[in-house]
Amino acid sequence: MFLLKEYRSFFRQGWTIAVLLIALLVSLPILSVASSLLTNSSQVWQHLIETVLWDYLVNSFWLMGGVGSGVLIIGVGTAWLITMCQFPGRQQFQWLLLLPLAAPAYLLAYTYTNMMDYFGPVQTFLRSVFGWNSVEDYWFPNIRSLWGGILMLILVLYPYVYLLARVGFLEQSVCTVEASRSLGCNPWRSFFTVALPLTRPAIMAGLALALMETLNDFGTVQYFGINAFTTGIYNTWFGMGDRIAAGQLSTVLMVFILVLVFLEQSSRRQARYYEMTNRFQSPTKYELGFIRSFLAMISCFVPVFLGFIAPAFYLAYLAFNHAQETFNNDFFSLSGNSFFLASLSAIIAVVLALILAYGERLNPNKTLKGSVRIAAAGYAIPGIVIAVGVLIPLGQLDNFFNQGLNINLILSGTIFCLIFAYIVRFLAVAFSTLESSLSKIKPSLDDASRSLGYGTSATLIKVHIPLLSGGLLTAAMLVFVDVMKELPATLVLRPFNFDTLAVRVYQYASDERLVEAAAPALAIVLVGLIPVIFLSWQISRRAID
Numbered sequence: 373m374f375l376l377k378e379y380r381s382f383f384r385q386g387w388t389i390a391v392l393l394i395a396l397l398v399s400l401p402i403l404s405v406a407s408s409l410l411t412n413s414s415q416v417w418q419h420l421i422e423t424v425l426w427d428y429l430v431n432s433f434w435l436m437g438g439v440g441s442g443v444l445i446i447g448v449g450t451a452w453l454i455t456m457c458q459f460p461g462r463q464q465f466q467w468l469l470l471l472p473l474a475a476p477a478y479l480l481a482y483t484y485t486n487m488m489d490y491f492g493p494v495q496t497f498l499r500s501v502f503g504w505n506s507v508e509d510y511w512f513p514n515i516r517s518l519w520g521g522i523l524m525l526i527l528v529l530y531p532y533v534y535l536l537a538r539v540g541f542l543e544q545s546v547c548t549v550e551a552s553r554s555l556g557c558n559p560w561r562s563f564f565t566v567a568l569p570l571t572r573p574a575i576m577a578g579l580a581l582a583l584m585e586t587l588n589d590f591g592t593v594q595y596f597g598i599n600a601f602t603t604g605i606y607n608t609w610f611g612m613g614d615r616i617a618a619g620q621l622s623t624v625l626m627v628f629i630l631v632l633v634f635l636e637q638s639s640r641r642q643a644r645y646y647e648m649t650n651r652f653q654s655p656t657k658y659e660l661g662f663i664r665s666f667l668a669m670i671s672c673f674v675p676v677f678l679g680f681i682a683p684a685f686y687l688a689y690l691a692f693n694h695a696q697e698t699f700n701n702d703f704f705s706l707s708g709n710s711f712f713l714a715s716l717s718a719i720i721a722v723v724l725a726l727i728l729a730y731g732e733r734l735n736p737n738k739t740l741k742g743s744v745r746i747a748a749a750g751y752a753i754p755g756i757v758i759a760v761g762v763l764i765p766l767g768q769l770d771n772f773f774n775q776g777l778n779i780n781l782i783l784s785g786t787i788f789c790l791i792f793a794y795i796v797r798f799l800a801v802a803f804s805t806l807e808s809s810l811s812k813i814k815p816s817l818d819d820a821s822r823s824l825g826y827g828t829s830a831t832l833i834k835v836h837i838p839l840l841s842g843g844l845l846t847a848a849m850l851v852f853v854d855v856m857k858e859l860p861a862t863l864v865l866r867p868f869n870f871d872t873l874a875v876r877v878y879q880y881a882s883d884e885r886l887v888e889a890a891a892p893a894l895a896i897v898l899v900g901l902i903p904v905i906f907l908s909w910q911i912s913r914r915a916i917d
Contacts, residue, residue, distance in 0.1 A: 387828065388740060391731035394724055395743035398796050401761025402753060405626060408619030408764075416614040420604070420621065427599040428621075432628065434518060435525070435593075435600065436583050442526035443582045446675050447533025448575060453672060455541040458657040459665035465672040466538075472679030473531045474900030476857045476874075478591025479893050480524045482881035483683040485595070488515050493686075521596045525586050527679035532585075533578035540574030583632055587625065588754035590860035591878055601625040602756045602860060609760065609864070619764060622757040629752050684897055690890035698891035702876075706892060710872040713787075713862075714855040717794040718802075718848040724795065725802035725847060726840075729810050730832055744803070751800035755793070755861035762793045762865060790865045797861060798854050802847035809843025810836065849902060856899050 453459075454466045488494045495512060504510050514520070590602040601621060609618040660668055691698045732744050750758060766783040783789055813836060821831040837844070859874045866875060873892040880889035 387727070387731040388735050390727050391740055391747075392743050394728060395747040398724075398747045398750060398799055400765055401758050401793070401796050402626070402749065403761075404764040405619055405622045405757055405761040408616060408623055416608065416612050416617040417620050420608065420617060424599055424604060425624075428601050428604050428624075431518065431593075431598055431600050432587065435522060435586050435598075438519070438522035439525045439529060439586045440579060440583055442522065443530040443533045444575070444579060446526065446530040447535075447578060448537050448571075450530075450672050450675065451534050451537035451541055453668050455538055456657055457660055457668060459660045459668045461669055461672070465669075465676070468676045469534055469672060470531050470904045471676055471681075471901070472528045474904050475528055475680060475683060475897050476591070476859070476900075477524045477528045477589055478595065478859060478881075479687075479877065479896065480527060480679070480683050481521070481592040481595050482877070482886055482889060482893070483686055484515055484520075484524065486886040487682075487686055488512070516596045518596075518598055521592050521598050524592050524596075525589060527675065529582040529585055530675060530679075532581045533575060536574040536578035537571055540571035580632060584629060584752055587628060587632075588756075588860075590754075590756055590863075595881060601628070602754060605756050605760060606860070606864070609763075615760075615764065615767075618760050622760045626753060626757055629754070633752055684894070687890050687894045687897065690887050691894050694887050694890070697887060703891050703895075706871055706873050706876050707895060709870060710856055710874070713790065713794070713872065714852045717791050717798070717855045718851040720791065721795055721799050721802040721851045722806070722844055722848050725799060725806050726832075726837075726844070728799075728803055729806045730836065732807070733810060734828060748800035748803045750796040751798065753797070755797055755858055756864065758793050758796050759861040759864035762789060762796065762861075766792075785865070785867055787867060787870075790862065790867070793861045793865050794851075794855050794858065797858070798851045801850045801854060805847040805850065806840065806843050809840050809846075813839055846906065849906065853900055853903050857896055 450465075450469055454462055454469070486492055490507065498504065498510070498512075502510070515523075587601065589600075590606065592598075593600040594603045594606070601624065605618050605621045605625070608614055608621055728744050728747060732740055753761075763784060766789055769783055817835055817839075818831055821835045826834060856872075857874060859878055862872055862875055863878060866872065871879070873896055877889045877892045877896070880886065880892075
């Protein structure tokens with residue numbers, strides 16, 4: 373019996389060591405970026421402070437303020453309409469409103485720029501209708517601007533707030549809502565005084581995700597010429613060739629993100645939210661009249677149309693109308709590269725996430741939990757920052773290996789370097805999914821397995837993995853789609869002459885060649901529909917209509 377306990381203790385320590393090593397490896401890029409603050413400031417950094425740093429700060433605040441306001445209005449408003457009101461098309465809109473999640477913001481930026489250009493379909497149609505001959509006859513807004521960037525980001529990020537707000541509204545106690553009605557509250561008052569305060573944690577979580585994605589965006593702000601931190605970091609590294617200054621800019625952006633996370637958590641630290649009985653009972657919906665039903669339908673249709681339907685159909689039109697130019701050998705080669713990177717990254721991320729989640733389950737002490745949280749912090753860090761953080765230590769390793777030897781780069785600019793960045797960025801996606809699935813498995817199953825003579829590893833293989841098959845597939849799918857859409861880290865770290873669909877779309881769009889970019893962009897959108905369909909199915913299972 374003593375030997376058996378020693379055996380189990382040894383394997384528990386082995387899992388703990390594995391978790392700590394993974395956490396250390398994954399946190400290395402973040403620590404590398406943070407260490408740049410300890411480096412002496414270069415002349416480039418001083419130049420950035422004197423010239424563009426203030427623009428980066430101001431534009432970031434404008435982006436966060438504009439996007440935050442937009443996603444709150446659209447996300448919370450549509451979630452309340454879908455959950456609490458009855459109008460034609462409500463059941464269809466509850467999943468249609470998630471479709472913009474499939475399209476990255478930079479794809480919308482490229483598409484809408486082409487659609488609203490002088491020779492695009494929108495202005496061409498207006499000139500034909502009103503008889504205008506040139507730009508001197510009318511005024512048309514310039515979408516390649518700060519407000520255009522805000523609009524593009526709102527259209528693709530509001531589903532974060534909509535999704536979490538809708539789940540929050542669904543999980544509210546029916547008794548609470550009905551009590552407000554019995555006290556004479558009309559729908560508006562019931563919304564502002566009861567439903568909205570109870571759903572605040574979910575709404576704030578969705579808002580935090582949207583704002584982090586806003587600060588992470590590179591393709592949209594770069595294409596629209598907005599001076600933001602992500603474009604500044606890219607230009608400092610590749611335009612000015614200053615690694616130290618790029619790292620220091622990355623640190624400032626990382627501090628932005630950490631402050632945002634801290635504010636989101638502290639805003640509800642002292643609050644407590646409790647629900648009573650009848651939690652999953654569907655509340656009585658407000659029956660809307662003809663005019664209000666029409667307005668509700670318009671409110672739900674406009675975000676879906678602008679955020680997905682219009683750009684997706686335009687890309688499909690360009691792709692299939694110029695099929696010989698778009699669906700060529702180059703397209704299939706790019707698809708193969710993207711599929712290879714996404715598949716391999718998904719497999720590695722799921723394996724590492726499973727080790728982290730199971731190691732935390734075996735030894736749920738503070739040290740291990742803290743290490744796991746550090747390993748899962750990469751998703752909050754923008755891709756361009758992670759790219760800089762990966763290049764710094766791997767570049768130093770290459771210099772160490774090349775001392776006295778005439779060898780090319782071993783790690784930097786390789787597939788390994790790129791996949792490492794993907795793991796740092798998206799490990800949290802796989803971990804949160806597997807942690808949630810693993811928490812639903814009763815500890816008594818572990819005890820039963822060990823009573824039959826199985827060790828910790830055998831218990832994981834024989835018991836947990838079969839029960840986690842759905843969670844494993846979901847985690848792999850989410851990481852796969854995220855890698856397919858990732859642009860800044862791929863653009864910086866990809867090997868020479870090794871492009872992906874996202875990189876090629878960026879290159880074509882930068883050269884104003886949207887016709888050639890249509891097929892790769894459409895492929896990214898179609899792949900992005902996979903998790904959207906899955907999320908819609910999950911929500912429909914929880915809702916009782």
